[in-house]
Structures are given as C-alpha cells and as structure tokens.
Amino acid sequence: MDTALVIGGTRFIGRHTVEEFLDHGYEVTVFNRGNHDNPFESDDQVDHVQGDRTDDAELASAAREVEPDVVIDCVAYHPRDVRTACRIFDDVDAYVYISSGSAYGAEVMPKREDETPLCDCTEEQAKDDSHESYGPRKAEGDRAVFAAAEDGVNAMAVRPCIVYGPHDYTERLDFWIDRVNEYDRIVVPGDGTNVWHRAYVEDVASALRVVAEAGEAGEAYNIGDRRMVTLEEMVELVADCLDGAEPRSADESSGRSPRDTEVEVVHASERELGIGDLSLDDYILYRDYPHVLDTNKLAALGWESTPVDEAMQAAVDDHLDSDRDGSEHDPGRENEERVLGVLDTL
Known part of the structure; x- marks a missing residue:
C-alpha cells in the first residue's frame, strides 16, 4: 500500500485531500503544528506527526519517520517552503505543491499553464505575508518546482482558482x-x-491525487469547475x-x-x-x-469535475x-x- 504525507491536512483542502487518498487505499499521515482541531484525531487510519513545516529539521524528521511515497503540500506559502520541501522529499514518487491561479501574471482568457506568463516575484515579496504578494509568492513556488524537476525531483504543481465547498473557513x-x-x-x-472561476474542493482533492499518480515532473495543472x-x-x-x-x-x-x-x-x-x-x-x-483557467491539461490525465x-x-x-x-x-x-x-x- 502506498503512503501519502499531507502537509497541512485538517482544515479545508487538506482535510478533503486526506479523505481522497484514504478512499483510494493509501496510508495517510498528516503533518502540521496541531493549532487547529484535527477531524481525524479518532481515526486510526490517519497518523499524525506534529511539527512546523517552516522548521527544516522538523520537516526532515517527518520525512524520515513516514517515508512517504507521495507528498501533498497544502501550506507552502513562501518560495523557500517549496525549495526546502523539494530538497527533503527529493526521492519520493511525487511531490505535489498547491499553487494558485493567482500565480498568473497576465489578464487573458483562458489562462493556460504553458502559455500564460506567471507573476514576477521580488526578494521582498518572496518573504512577505500580504495579500498583494500572494500571487507572486505562489508563482515563485512554481518556479522552484520546475527547477527541482530539472534536477530529477518528481515535483509538480496544481493551480486551483477560488475553492469552495464543505468546511470552507474563508466564508x-x-x-x-x-x-x-x-x-x-x-x-x-x-x-x-x-x-471568477471556482473549483469545488473535492475536485481539487481528486486533482491532487490524479496529478500525483499520473502527472509529469516539472508540470503545472490548472484546476477549476468544468462548467x-x-x-x-x-x-x-x-x-x-x-x-x-x-x-x-x-x-x-x-x-x-x-x-x-x-x-x-x-x-x-x-x-x-x-x-x-x-x-x-x-x-x-x-x-x-474574468478569471478563467483552462483545465484541459488536467482532464487529459483522467480527472473529472463534479457537476456544479x-x-x-x-x-x-x-x-x-x-x-x-x-x-x-x-x-x-x-x-x-x-x-x-x-x-x-x-
């Protein structure tokens, strides 16, 4: 049985991602700080390793303890987070970084993974936590994935648009x-x-699994409702x-x-x-x-969208x-x- 490590995993996208991998026969471990209620606390199918993903030693320790086949990174908000994860998980079958449709730096319709330019990211933006720097930070995270793939890491990115569905704490x-x-x-x-293109959270979770199983290293995949x-x-x-x-x-x-x-x-x-x-x-x-993402590249992997x-x-x-x-x-x-x-x- 394959093992999946979900970095994050208890609130919204991560919560659904844990359920998605469980439903498809994976052993799942959640790695987070434990600052939020854990819906899987009494679930003996889900292991929990507590730690701070921004602490390199704690993330590396989790990697050694779990030895995952697949890593889903739900909470990489700075480029450094992605670069560190790609280094620590350089031998996994798939490292999937959750990027964002906000990473695109051009207003065109639709936004396509291999055509639409990404946001630039300054050194200051890369370390910032503001809403204004979110897109540039996510774009720089994508570039970290591409660079890692060139070095032989099975790293990929998934770019959701606005995500909605059960347990959405953004309200x-x-x-x-x-x-x-x-x-x-x-x-x-x-x-x-x-x-404003939206993506159903269970479809985002299934996209993460599909990309982990069938995606290509160094590629990014848009995710959004097909309708x-x-x-x-x-x-x-x-x-x-x-x-x-x-x-x-x-x-x-x-x-x-x-x-x-x-x-x-x-x-x-x-x-x-x-x-x-x-x-x-x-x-x-x-x-x-209008913010519209082309999702044909993801659909070509066999991913399907839930009727809206x-x-x-x-x-x-x-x-x-x-x-x-x-x-x-x-x-x-x-x-x-x-x-x-x-x-x-x-």
Missing part, C-alpha cells in the same frame, strides 16, 4: 448563501455577468439549493418565509452602489476582469449545518437597502 461563498437564505432581494454588483457560472447564475443556483431551508433569522426584516426560495436579483452599477457608500469591490467573489449543481448543493448543506455566515465579507445590508430604495423609485 467567501458563505456570505452569498447567507444573503440568499435571509433576503428575497439580492444586490449583485455590476450586470451579473462577472465570471463555470456567472455571479448572478451562482446566486440563482444557491437559491435552488436552498429550497425548503429555514432562514436563520426568520423575522419580518428577512422578507422570507420557509420554503420560499424565489429571489430577485438587483443589478447595481458602481454609481448606483455609491448611493449606499458601496463599491463593486466591496463584494466578495466579484472581479472586474451537485457541488453547490454540498456547499449549501454544509453551510446550513455550520455557524458560518460570511459576515466578515458583508458590505452592510443597511447600505444595500439605501441602494434598493433609490432603485425602486427609478
């Missing part, structure tokens, strides 16, 4: 699910045709998935009674949003220029079972009501 999609569950009129920024939906279509899909759900705050202000899942999408331009002191960029999952309605239903069901509401991304319903009030008079 990006939770904001929209909560909005649709609580209100019958939903403000959608722009004309509703915005496209994309616009922001407005996403809202309508959420409404369909919420059929029969009980609003979390079923009062007069919600405008919604149980099992009433009809929503009215109200488009609002930058100028119209200004009525409520809002802007297009105040809305999570809005992006001015099935994936969204799983995300909605998980949201309803959780206490997540996406409130940290809320631009303010009171502000939206001011916008809606003015639009009603036009």
